[in-house]
Amino acid sequence: WPTKNSWANFNFDASLPKDVGGGVLWVRARTPLVNCTETGLMTDSPEIYPPLSQREIEAQCEGKAPPCKLQWYPEANCYNIVADSFYAERATRNGYRMVAGPSGTTANVFQLALSLGFTNDDLLAFRVVMTAWLVQSNDHSLLETMLAAEAQMPSEYSMQWGRMSCDHDKWPDFQRIWPRGTTLHTSWGPVIQSFRFLP
Numbered sequence: 001w002p003t004k005n006s007w008a009n010f011n012f013d014a015s016l017p018k019d020v021g022g023g024v025l026w027v028r029a030r031t032p033l034v035n036c037t038e039t040g041l042m043t044d045s046p047e048i049y050p051p052l053s054q055r056e057i058e059a060q061c062e063g064k065a066p067p068c069k070l071q072w073y074p075e076a077n078c079y080n081i082v083a084d085s086f087y088a089e090r091a092t093r094n095g096y097r098m099v100a101g102p103s104g105t106t107a108n109v110f111q112l113a114l115s116l117g118f119t120n121d122d123l124l125a126f127r128v129v130m131t132a133w134l135v136q137s138n139d140h141s142l143l144e145t146m147l148a149a150e151a152q153m154p155s156e157y158s159m160q161w162g163r164m165s166c167d168h169d170k171w172p173d174f175q176r177i178w179p180r181g182t183t184l185h186t187s188w189g190p191v192i193q194s195f196r197f198l199p
Helices: 007-011 054-061 086-093 104-115 120-136 142-150
Strands: 024-026 030-032 079-081
Touching: 007 086, 007 104, 007 142, 104 120, 104 142, 120 142
Parallel strands: none
Antiparallel strands: 030 079
C-alpha cells in the first residue's frame, strides 16, 4: 500500500473523515475499464526486447508449444484517466503524457527496496529499470514512474517537473532518470558508469 507521501495515493479517491465534514480531498486519477484487454503480442514478437527468457516463455505458454499469445494486460488497456483529477490537471498543465496514473508497482518496489536496505545508488538503478520496463510496455508514462518513485528517492536524484530547457541541460526532466555524470556503485557489486543517452 502506498506511503502517505506517495503519488500512487492519487489513484484512489480520498475524503476527510465524516466527523470533520467528510469533504472530498481529491478524486482518483484513474478508473478501471470494464473490459481490460490483453496485449496482442506473441512470445516471439520482435517488439519484445530483450527477448523473453525460456522460463518466461514457459510461464506464458502454460504447457502449450511456443510461440503463444502473451498473457499481459498493459495498464493502458485497463484504465482511463479521470480528466478532472488533480493528477490529470498537473500532468496536462506541464505537457506530460498520461497512461494509467502514478505507478503503484513502482511505489511498491521502492518501499520493498528501502525495507531491504538498498542504497541510494541502488534506488537510482531501480528507477532506471522501472522506467525502461513500464514505459516500453505501455503500462505507464515517464511521468508516472518518476512520480511513483519520488517519495523514496534521495534529493540528489529527485525528479524535476516541467520540460523547459536551459543553456546547460536539454530536457532536464528526462535527464533526471540518470543524472548526467553520475556513476552508480551498486550494493551487489557492479559499478555502472554514466553514459550520454541524449544529444
